[in-house]
Amino acid sequence: MGKRGVCLAILGTGSDVGKSIVTTAVCRLLLNRGLRVAPFKAQNMSNNSGVTPEGLEMGRAQIVQAEACRIPPHVDMNPVLLKPTSDVGSQVVLNGKAWLEASSRGYYQKKEYLFKQSCAALDRLREQYDVIVMEGAGSCAEVNLMDNDIVNLRAAKYAEAPVILVADIDRGGVFAQIVGTLACVSPEQQEQISGFIINRFRGDLSLFRSGVDWIEEKTGKKVYGVLPWFKHFHIEAEDAVVIEKAPGYRPATGGKPAIAVVKLPHISNFTDFDPLLHCDDLELVYLSQPQSLKNFQAVILPGSKSTCSDLEWLESTGWKKEITTFAEAGGHVLGVCGGYQMLGSHVHDPDGIEGAPGSTRGLDLLPVETILKAPKTTTLTDFNWxxxxxxxxxxxxxxxxHSGGAPLVQVEQRNQQACEDTDGCISENHRVIGTYMHGLFDTPAITEKWLQSIDLSHVKVDQIYGPVARDKAYDQLAEHAAANLDVEAIFQLLEQLRKEQTK
Structure with missing residues (x-):
């Protein structure tokens, strides 16, 4: 594909239309063609993040896409990560490191600098790979934001990347999504858009043939395919949109044992619990509204980007009372990262990292307390339970x-450096556990041990998950895409770019 990689941009008609999944599919399809492929998203807004081999932080969606490309994740693939801390503010992670706590207005004042940083990251990737598959953010036609755009059409223009626009037919109005998007952008930007992929189709594909014809006739652009809804494999979700509607729970008579995850307002890294979804004899339920927990085998407090704020939410909504009542009655509770901090007596924020300086009372279910302070810890960690x-x-x-209890695990290595340390805490009655370890359940034997500790030793754990299962799922996604997309036309689009580059 030439010495300098070419780029293809996957943009969307809106948020949660499936850009990340389509990008992941295209990455694996091109890899299967023998190309060196890398993902790129100039700016990602998500509290689902992960750690690179260098110990730097980036969005999990691009880590997933790097896995689909079978390459190590690198922060150049996601140079700007916004982690929302409130309705109007975010922590800005730049090139893998926490850089700025900013309001929406304060962030926009930094946009030009961040655009230059993202362009530099993209340029570095293009020196190493044949193809860069760029993912957009939200809708590419937000007219009030276009002047400061660093991730959608402006990024595609910089990269000289043709755009494939993803639209979601499941939410309805797919024709208006496509035609409306084109109407909102300039004629020059319309020319950037090569065609469309219709995502999340249900039913008989032949019945949509006339719809494809209408779109192509109306727009003069190609529909590269229609992707049916899939349920036979699982790809990690990019953000919490997929769990926004967390209903109440009523167990069925004689049903499966259930584990509850409290959906905190600033929930982060909820994909930690995806392996539990693959246990056929178990039900995993996300809960927003407080309710009695007596019918659950265990309750999980997940990570949070704003621990103190979410602790106050637990108190004000009544969740704190429900969780402590459950624990006092002998229920099993697991806290991960921010959830671990919440299980202690207090979370102290003397420097105002999350807001006004002060202390917030915890649930007091573990004999620990936390002091929030910089720098941020970002490590890949090997441990022993x-x-x-x-x-x-x-x-x-x-x-x-700690002021009591016992450590949960022995830490053997952080960022490839051997160490002798511990992590987490387990209560004296062994029913309340806290840990900083994301990805705890990516090891089947660890999952089995935890299930045994909550009296669910009979639950069968799939031995093929974690990285191995994810790689299998990327192949299944590629097969699904290949069966429904004009892959040859996409490949020819890239071939044409390569030829133009070598003129």
């Missing part, structure tokens, strides 16, 4: 100190 080895990653601000 009573003889069972696992691998996870840590992303957190601050340190947690």
């Amino acid at each position: 009573q003889g069972i080895k696992g691998r996870g990653y840590e992303i957190h601000m601050g340190q947690t100190h």
